[in-house]
Protein backbone atom coordinates (compact mmCIF):
# COMPACT_ATOMS: atom_id res chain seq x y z
CA UNK A 1 0.00 0.00 0.00
CA UNK A 2 1.33 3.40 -0.98
CA UNK A 3 -0.05 5.91 1.55
CA UNK A 4 1.27 8.93 -0.35
CA UNK A 5 -1.84 9.27 -2.51
CA UNK A 6 -4.17 9.80 0.47
CA UNK A 7 -5.20 13.17 1.89
CA UNK A 8 -4.11 14.26 5.34
CA UNK A 9 -7.62 13.70 6.69
CA UNK A 10 -7.85 10.21 5.21
CA UNK A 11 -4.47 9.29 6.67
CA UNK A 12 -5.44 10.59 10.10
CA UNK A 13 -8.57 8.46 9.98
CA UNK A 14 -6.55 5.37 8.99
CA UNK A 15 -4.04 6.08 11.72
CA UNK A 16 -6.79 6.26 14.35
CA UNK A 17 -8.17 2.90 13.22
CA UNK A 18 -4.77 1.20 13.47
CA UNK A 19 -3.98 2.86 16.80
CA UNK A 20 -7.29 1.61 18.20
CA UNK A 21 -6.47 -1.88 17.00
CA UNK A 22 -3.08 -1.77 18.72
CA UNK A 23 -4.42 -0.47 22.00
CA UNK A 24 -7.14 -3.16 21.95
CA UNK A 25 -4.44 -5.82 21.62
CA UNK A 26 -2.46 -4.06 24.36
CA UNK A 27 -5.38 -4.56 26.77
CA UNK A 28 -4.93 -8.33 26.51
CA UNK A 29 -1.69 -7.98 28.50
CA UNK A 30 0.48 -10.07 26.19
CA UNK A 31 4.18 -10.66 26.68
CA UNK A 32 5.95 -12.20 23.67
CA UNK A 33 9.72 -12.08 23.37
CA UNK A 34 11.05 -12.50 19.84
CA UNK A 35 14.36 -10.78 20.42
CA UNK A 36 16.72 -13.76 20.21
CA UNK A 37 16.98 -16.93 18.16
CA UNK A 38 16.29 -19.48 20.86
CA UNK A 39 14.84 -22.97 20.54
CA UNK A 40 11.27 -23.41 21.80
CA UNK A 41 10.64 -25.57 24.85
CA UNK A 42 9.33 -28.47 22.69
CA UNK A 43 12.63 -28.41 20.79
CA UNK A 44 14.60 -28.71 24.01
CA UNK A 45 12.53 -31.76 24.94
CA UNK A 46 13.90 -33.59 21.89
CA UNK A 47 17.31 -33.99 23.53
CA UNK A 48 16.06 -35.05 26.97
CA UNK A 49 16.76 -38.77 26.31
CA UNK A 50 20.43 -37.74 26.20
CA UNK A 51 20.30 -36.88 29.90
CA UNK A 52 18.29 -39.97 30.73
CA UNK A 53 21.19 -42.02 29.38
CA UNK A 54 23.77 -40.20 31.52
CA UNK A 55 24.15 -42.95 34.12
CA UNK A 56 24.67 -45.75 31.63
CA UNK A 57 26.64 -44.06 28.84
CA UNK A 58 30.08 -45.49 28.13
CA UNK A 59 32.57 -42.87 29.28
CA UNK A 60 35.60 -45.11 28.76
CA UNK A 61 36.02 -44.39 25.12
CA UNK A 62 39.10 -45.13 23.05
CA UNK A 63 41.77 -42.65 24.05
CA UNK A 64 40.86 -42.51 27.74
CA UNK A 65 38.17 -42.00 30.32
CA UNK A 66 36.00 -39.00 29.50
CA UNK A 67 35.44 -38.41 33.21
CA UNK A 68 39.10 -37.71 33.81
CA UNK A 69 41.64 -35.04 32.81
CA UNK A 70 43.21 -35.18 29.37
CA UNK A 71 42.26 -34.51 25.79
CA UNK A 72 42.54 -30.73 25.48
CA UNK A 73 41.06 -30.81 21.97
CA UNK A 74 38.03 -32.82 23.05
CA UNK A 75 37.00 -36.45 22.65
CA UNK A 76 38.15 -38.02 19.43
CA UNK A 77 34.58 -39.15 18.65
CA UNK A 78 33.23 -35.63 19.15
CA UNK A 79 35.93 -34.21 16.86
CA UNK A 80 35.02 -36.78 14.22
CA UNK A 81 31.34 -35.95 14.54
CA UNK A 82 31.84 -32.20 14.04
CA UNK A 83 34.38 -33.00 11.31
CA UNK A 84 31.72 -35.02 9.45
CA UNK A 85 29.20 -32.25 9.90
CA UNK A 86 31.53 -29.54 8.65
CA UNK A 87 33.46 -31.45 5.98
CA UNK A 88 36.73 -31.52 7.92
CA UNK A 89 39.03 -34.21 9.30
CA UNK A 90 38.96 -34.81 13.05
CA UNK A 91 42.56 -33.51 13.29
CA UNK A 92 41.32 -30.14 12.13
CA UNK A 93 38.67 -29.84 14.82
CA UNK A 94 38.89 -28.80 18.46
CA UNK A 95 35.79 -29.52 20.53
CA UNK A 96 35.16 -27.44 23.62
CA UNK A 97 32.30 -26.55 25.88
CA UNK A 98 28.88 -25.11 25.23
CA UNK A 99 29.49 -22.03 23.10
CA UNK A 100 30.91 -21.45 19.64
CA UNK A 101 30.80 -17.73 20.34
CA UNK A 102 33.29 -18.38 23.10
CA UNK A 103 35.66 -19.96 20.55
CA UNK A 104 35.26 -16.93 18.26
CA UNK A 105 35.95 -14.49 21.07
CA UNK A 106 38.95 -16.53 22.18
CA UNK A 107 40.36 -16.73 18.66
CA UNK A 108 40.27 -12.95 18.42
CA UNK A 109 41.67 -12.54 21.90
CA UNK A 110 44.61 -14.81 21.05
CA UNK A 111 45.22 -12.88 17.81
CA UNK A 112 45.13 -9.58 19.69
CA UNK A 113 47.38 -10.76 22.49
CA UNK A 114 49.80 -13.20 20.89
CA UNK A 115 49.49 -12.63 17.16
CA UNK A 116 48.91 -15.32 14.57
CA UNK A 117 51.69 -17.55 13.29
CA UNK A 118 54.57 -15.21 14.08
CA UNK A 119 52.83 -12.02 12.94
CA UNK A 120 52.58 -8.92 15.12
CA UNK A 121 49.81 -9.25 17.72
CA UNK A 122 46.80 -7.34 16.43
CA UNK A 123 46.65 -5.47 19.72
CA UNK A 124 50.05 -3.91 19.01
CA UNK A 125 49.00 -2.54 15.63
CA UNK A 126 47.77 1.04 15.30
CA UNK A 127 44.56 -0.16 13.66
CA UNK A 128 42.79 -3.46 13.07
CA UNK A 129 39.73 -3.64 10.86
CA UNK A 130 37.16 -6.34 10.10
CA UNK A 131 34.76 -6.61 7.23
CA UNK A 132 31.23 -6.95 8.53
CA UNK A 133 28.64 -7.98 5.96
CA UNK A 134 25.35 -6.45 7.08
CA UNK A 135 22.70 -7.14 8.05
CA UNK A 136 24.66 -9.63 10.15
CA UNK A 137 24.92 -11.18 13.59
CA UNK A 138 24.97 -8.53 16.32
CA UNK A 139 27.19 -10.55 18.65
CA UNK A 140 29.95 -10.73 16.03
CA UNK A 141 29.92 -6.97 15.86
CA UNK A 142 29.89 -6.73 19.65
CA UNK A 143 33.15 -8.74 19.77
CA UNK A 144 34.75 -6.25 17.39
CA UNK A 145 33.57 -3.35 19.52
CA UNK A 146 34.90 -5.02 22.66
CA UNK A 147 38.39 -5.32 21.15
CA UNK A 148 38.38 -1.91 19.45
CA UNK A 149 38.40 -3.49 16.00
CA UNK A 150 37.10 -1.04 13.41
CA UNK A 151 34.17 -2.43 11.46
CA UNK A 152 33.71 -1.87 7.76
CA UNK A 153 30.13 -2.43 6.68
CA UNK A 154 29.71 -4.31 3.41
CA UNK A 155 26.28 -5.06 1.93
CA UNK A 156 24.91 -8.57 2.29
CA UNK A 157 23.46 -9.81 -0.99
CA UNK A 158 21.29 -12.83 -1.75
CA UNK A 159 24.31 -15.09 -2.23
CA UNK A 160 26.58 -13.68 0.48
CA UNK A 161 28.66 -10.54 1.00
CA UNK A 162 29.15 -8.15 -1.91
CA UNK A 163 32.38 -9.76 -3.07
CA UNK A 164 33.42 -7.00 -5.47
CA UNK A 165 33.58 -4.65 -2.50
CA UNK A 166 35.20 -7.22 -0.21
CA UNK A 167 37.95 -8.04 -2.71
CA UNK A 168 38.66 -4.41 -3.47
CA UNK A 169 39.07 -3.67 0.25
CA UNK A 170 41.22 -6.60 1.38
CA UNK A 171 43.64 -6.47 -1.52
CA UNK A 172 45.21 -3.16 -0.50
CA UNK A 173 44.65 -2.70 3.20
CA UNK A 174 46.93 -4.66 5.48
CA UNK A 175 45.02 -3.53 8.56
CA UNK A 176 41.96 -5.52 7.46
CA UNK A 177 42.44 -8.74 9.38
CA UNK A 178 39.16 -10.53 9.08
CA UNK A 179 35.63 -10.98 7.88
CA UNK A 180 32.57 -12.37 9.65
CA UNK A 181 30.56 -14.94 7.70
CA UNK A 182 27.48 -16.99 8.59
CA UNK A 183 27.50 -18.94 5.35
CA UNK A 184 24.40 -21.07 5.75
CA UNK A 185 20.97 -19.73 6.71
CA UNK A 186 22.70 -16.52 7.64
CA UNK A 187 21.71 -14.52 10.70
CA UNK A 188 19.43 -12.61 10.04
CA UNK A 189 18.66 -12.85 6.31
CA UNK A 190 18.65 -16.66 6.08
CA UNK A 191 20.58 -16.74 2.81
CA UNK A 192 23.06 -19.45 1.84
CA UNK A 193 26.38 -18.37 0.32
CA UNK A 194 26.68 -19.21 -3.37
CA UNK A 195 29.51 -21.39 -4.69
CA UNK A 196 31.15 -18.46 -6.41
CA UNK A 197 31.15 -16.41 -3.21
CA UNK A 198 32.73 -19.30 -1.28
CA UNK A 199 35.41 -19.66 -3.96
CA UNK A 200 36.15 -15.95 -4.05
CA UNK A 201 36.47 -15.75 -0.27
CA UNK A 202 38.87 -18.68 -0.20
CA UNK A 203 41.02 -17.49 -3.08
CA UNK A 204 40.94 -13.68 -2.96
CA UNK A 205 44.20 -11.81 -2.52
CA UNK A 206 44.59 -10.20 0.87
CA UNK A 207 47.22 -7.62 1.82
CA UNK A 208 47.37 -9.06 5.35
CA UNK A 209 48.93 -12.51 5.51
CA UNK A 210 47.26 -13.06 8.88
CA UNK A 211 43.81 -12.39 7.44
CA UNK A 212 41.14 -14.74 8.83
CA UNK A 213 37.67 -15.68 7.64
CA UNK A 214 35.47 -16.30 10.67
CA UNK A 215 33.27 -18.98 9.10
CA UNK A 216 30.49 -19.25 11.67
CA UNK A 217 28.55 -22.27 10.49
CA UNK A 218 26.00 -22.03 13.30
CA UNK A 219 23.17 -23.33 11.08
CA UNK A 220 25.05 -26.02 9.19
CA UNK A 221 22.26 -28.59 9.53
CA UNK A 222 19.30 -26.42 10.40
CA UNK A 223 17.17 -26.62 7.23
CA UNK A 224 13.37 -26.64 7.44
CA UNK A 225 12.68 -28.81 4.46
CA UNK A 226 15.05 -31.58 3.47
CA UNK A 227 18.27 -30.16 4.90
CA UNK A 228 19.37 -30.16 1.33
CA UNK A 229 20.61 -26.63 0.82
CA UNK A 230 24.19 -27.20 -0.14
CA UNK A 231 27.07 -25.02 0.95
CA UNK A 232 30.27 -25.46 -0.98
CA UNK A 233 33.07 -26.87 1.17
CA UNK A 234 35.34 -23.86 1.67
CA UNK A 235 38.14 -26.00 3.10
CA UNK A 236 38.44 -28.02 -0.11
CA UNK A 237 38.78 -24.82 -2.14
CA UNK A 238 41.21 -23.33 0.37
CA UNK A 239 43.40 -26.42 0.56
CA UNK A 240 43.78 -26.36 -3.20
CA UNK A 241 44.47 -22.63 -3.21
CA UNK A 242 46.98 -22.86 -0.34
CA UNK A 243 44.83 -20.62 1.88
CA UNK A 244 43.57 -23.09 4.48
CA UNK A 245 45.22 -21.04 7.25
CA UNK A 246 42.86 -18.22 6.43
CA UNK A 247 39.76 -20.06 7.55
CA UNK A 248 38.56 -20.57 11.10
CA UNK A 249 35.22 -22.27 11.33
CA UNK A 250 32.84 -22.55 14.26
CA UNK A 251 29.73 -24.55 15.10
CA UNK A 252 27.84 -25.90 18.07
CA UNK A 253 24.94 -28.06 19.12
CA UNK A 254 23.21 -25.09 20.77
CA UNK A 255 20.26 -25.57 18.42
CA UNK A 256 20.58 -29.33 18.10
CA UNK A 257 20.58 -30.35 21.78
CA UNK A 258 20.67 -27.59 24.44
CA UNK A 259 21.45 -23.91 23.87
CA UNK A 260 24.53 -23.00 25.85
CA UNK A 261 24.74 -26.50 27.32
CA UNK A 262 25.67 -28.38 24.19
CA UNK A 263 29.13 -28.78 22.73
CA UNK A 264 30.94 -26.39 20.39
CA UNK A 265 33.91 -26.56 18.08
CA UNK A 266 36.48 -24.65 16.12
CA UNK A 267 37.85 -26.06 12.87
CA UNK A 268 41.09 -24.87 11.31
CA UNK A 269 44.27 -25.84 9.51
CA UNK A 270 46.65 -28.23 11.30
CA UNK A 271 49.05 -25.35 12.05
CA UNK A 272 46.29 -23.13 13.40
CA UNK A 273 45.02 -26.00 15.57
CA UNK A 274 48.50 -26.48 17.04
CA UNK A 275 48.94 -22.77 17.73
CA UNK A 276 45.46 -22.33 19.23
CA UNK A 277 45.91 -25.44 21.40
CA UNK A 278 49.22 -24.13 22.73
CA UNK A 279 47.53 -21.02 24.11
CA UNK A 280 44.48 -22.98 25.23
CA UNK A 281 46.63 -25.46 27.17
CA UNK A 282 47.72 -22.70 29.53
CA UNK A 283 44.16 -21.76 30.21
CA UNK A 284 42.56 -25.15 30.78
CA UNK A 285 43.43 -28.81 31.17
CA UNK A 286 40.55 -30.11 29.11
CA UNK A 287 36.93 -29.32 28.25
CA UNK A 288 33.83 -30.98 29.67
CA UNK A 289 34.27 -34.38 28.04
CA UNK A 290 31.45 -35.96 30.03
CA UNK A 291 29.04 -33.74 28.10
CA UNK A 292 30.88 -34.60 24.89
CA UNK A 293 30.46 -38.34 25.61
CA UNK A 294 26.75 -37.80 26.20
CA UNK A 295 26.48 -35.93 22.92
CA UNK A 296 28.40 -38.56 20.98
CA UNK A 297 26.14 -41.29 22.37
CA UNK A 298 22.97 -39.34 21.60
CA UNK A 299 23.86 -37.76 18.26
CA UNK A 300 25.74 -40.82 16.90
CA UNK A 301 26.38 -39.69 13.31
CA UNK A 302 25.34 -37.16 10.70
CA UNK A 303 22.40 -39.21 9.47
CA UNK A 304 21.03 -39.42 12.97
CA UNK A 305 21.56 -35.68 13.48
CA UNK A 306 19.55 -35.11 10.30
CA UNK A 307 16.74 -37.18 11.80
CA UNK A 308 16.87 -35.13 15.01
CA UNK A 309 16.91 -31.90 13.01
CA UNK A 310 13.86 -33.03 11.07
CA UNK A 311 12.03 -33.12 14.43
CA UNK A 312 13.20 -29.57 15.12
CA UNK A 313 12.13 -28.51 11.64
CA UNK A 314 8.61 -29.88 12.20
CA UNK A 315 8.27 -27.53 15.18
CA UNK A 316 9.97 -24.49 13.65
CA UNK A 317 8.84 -24.63 9.99
CA UNK A 318 5.14 -23.81 10.60
CA UNK A 319 6.21 -20.70 12.51
CA UNK A 320 8.31 -19.41 9.64
CA UNK A 321 5.53 -20.26 7.22
CA UNK A 322 3.07 -18.32 9.38
CA UNK A 323 5.34 -15.24 9.33
CA UNK A 324 5.51 -15.40 5.55
CA UNK A 325 1.79 -16.07 5.13
CA UNK A 326 0.74 -13.16 7.34
CA UNK A 327 3.19 -10.71 5.79
CA UNK A 328 2.25 -11.86 2.29
CA UNK A 329 -1.46 -11.42 3.02
CA UNK A 330 -0.84 -7.81 4.07
CA UNK A 331 2.09 -6.63 2.04
CA UNK A 332 2.54 -8.78 -1.09
CA UNK A 333 3.98 -6.63 -3.86
CA UNK A 334 4.45 -3.64 -1.52
CA UNK A 335 7.77 -2.10 -2.37
CA UNK A 336 8.12 -0.53 1.09
CA UNK A 337 7.82 -3.77 3.04
CA UNK A 338 10.26 -6.55 2.21
CA UNK A 339 11.15 -9.70 4.07
CA UNK A 340 13.17 -12.86 3.56
CA UNK A 341 11.80 -16.38 3.19
CA UNK A 342 14.55 -18.54 4.69
CA UNK A 343 14.67 -22.29 4.18
CA UNK A 344 16.51 -22.79 7.45
CA UNK A 345 18.08 -21.09 10.45
CA UNK A 346 16.37 -18.98 13.07
CA UNK A 347 15.50 -15.61 11.57
CA UNK A 348 13.47 -13.62 9.12
CA UNK A 349 14.89 -10.26 8.11
CA UNK A 350 12.26 -7.57 7.56
CA UNK A 351 12.87 -4.20 5.92
CA UNK A 352 10.53 -1.22 6.20
CA UNK A 353 12.34 1.89 5.07
CA UNK A 354 12.74 4.66 7.65
CA UNK A 355 10.35 2.94 10.06
CA UNK A 356 12.24 0.18 11.91
CA UNK A 357 12.84 1.99 15.20
CA UNK A 358 9.26 3.19 15.43
CA UNK A 359 7.86 -0.27 14.65
CA UNK A 360 9.97 -1.94 17.35
CA UNK A 361 8.99 0.79 19.80
CA UNK A 362 5.27 0.46 19.01
CA UNK A 363 5.38 -3.32 19.38
CA UNK A 364 7.08 -2.98 22.74
CA UNK A 365 4.30 -0.75 24.07
CA UNK A 366 1.93 -3.72 23.81
CA UNK A 367 4.34 -6.41 25.02
CA UNK A 368 5.96 -7.73 21.84
CA UNK A 369 9.73 -7.54 21.96
CA UNK A 370 11.98 -7.54 18.90
CA UNK A 371 15.77 -7.16 18.77
CA UNK A 372 16.44 -3.40 18.93
CA UNK A 373 16.32 -1.87 15.46
CA UNK A 374 19.76 -1.41 13.94
CA UNK A 375 21.29 -4.31 15.89
CA UNK A 376 22.18 -6.21 12.74
CA UNK A 377 24.55 -3.43 11.65
CA UNK A 378 28.01 -2.44 12.92
CA UNK A 379 27.74 0.27 15.58
CA UNK A 380 23.93 -0.19 15.29
CA UNK A 381 23.99 2.12 12.28
CA UNK A 382 21.30 1.11 9.83
CA UNK A 383 21.46 4.03 7.39
CA UNK A 384 17.91 3.45 6.21
CA UNK A 385 16.45 2.69 9.63
CA UNK A 386 14.76 -0.20 7.90
CA UNK A 387 15.87 -3.55 9.29
CA UNK A 388 14.04 -5.62 11.90
CA UNK A 389 15.08 -9.14 12.85
CA UNK A 390 12.20 -11.52 13.52
CA UNK A 391 12.99 -14.60 15.60
CA UNK A 392 9.79 -16.67 15.47
CA UNK A 393 11.00 -19.90 17.10
CA UNK A 394 10.01 -19.40 20.74
CA UNK A 395 6.33 -18.33 20.78
CA UNK A 396 3.55 -20.86 20.23
CA UNK A 397 1.78 -20.54 16.88
CA UNK A 398 -1.09 -18.80 18.64
CA UNK A 399 1.19 -16.25 20.32
CA UNK A 400 3.16 -15.80 17.13
CA UNK A 401 -0.03 -15.01 15.25
CA UNK A 402 -0.82 -12.35 17.84
CA UNK A 403 2.72 -10.95 17.65
CA UNK A 404 2.39 -10.75 13.87
CA UNK A 405 -0.90 -8.90 14.23
CA UNK A 406 0.98 -6.41 16.41
CA UNK A 407 3.85 -6.21 13.93
CA UNK A 408 1.55 -5.62 10.96
CA UNK A 409 -0.41 -2.97 12.82
CA UNK A 410 2.83 -1.30 13.97
CA UNK A 411 4.14 -1.28 10.39
CA UNK A 412 0.96 0.44 9.20
CA UNK A 413 1.05 3.01 12.00
CA UNK A 414 4.72 3.81 11.47
CA UNK A 415 4.25 4.22 7.74
CA UNK A 416 1.17 6.40 8.04
CA UNK A 417 2.96 8.56 10.63
CA UNK A 418 5.91 8.93 8.29
CA UNK A 419 3.78 10.00 5.34
CA UNK A 420 1.78 12.36 7.55
CA UNK A 421 4.96 13.96 8.88
CA UNK A 422 5.94 14.78 5.32
CA UNK A 423 2.54 16.31 4.56
CA UNK A 424 2.82 18.83 7.42
Ligand SMILES: Cc1ncc(COP(=O)(O)O)c(C=O)c1O
Pocket residue numbers: 037098099100101102137182187216218251252253254259260264
Ligand atom coordinates in the same frame (compact mmCIF):
# COMPACT_ATOMS: atom_id res chain seq x y z
C1 LIG B 1 25.30 -16.93 13.73
C2 LIG B 1 25.37 -17.38 15.13
N1 LIG B 1 26.54 -17.79 15.64
C3 LIG B 1 26.64 -18.19 16.92
C4 LIG B 1 25.55 -18.19 17.75
C5 LIG B 1 25.73 -18.63 19.17
O1 LIG B 1 26.20 -19.91 19.18
P1 LIG B 1 26.67 -20.64 20.51
O2 LIG B 1 25.47 -20.93 21.31
O3 LIG B 1 27.35 -21.86 19.99
O4 LIG B 1 27.64 -19.72 21.21
C6 LIG B 1 24.30 -17.78 17.27
C7 LIG B 1 23.13 -17.74 18.13
O5 LIG B 1 22.09 -17.22 17.82
C8 LIG B 1 24.22 -17.36 15.92
O6 LIG B 1 23.06 -16.94 15.39
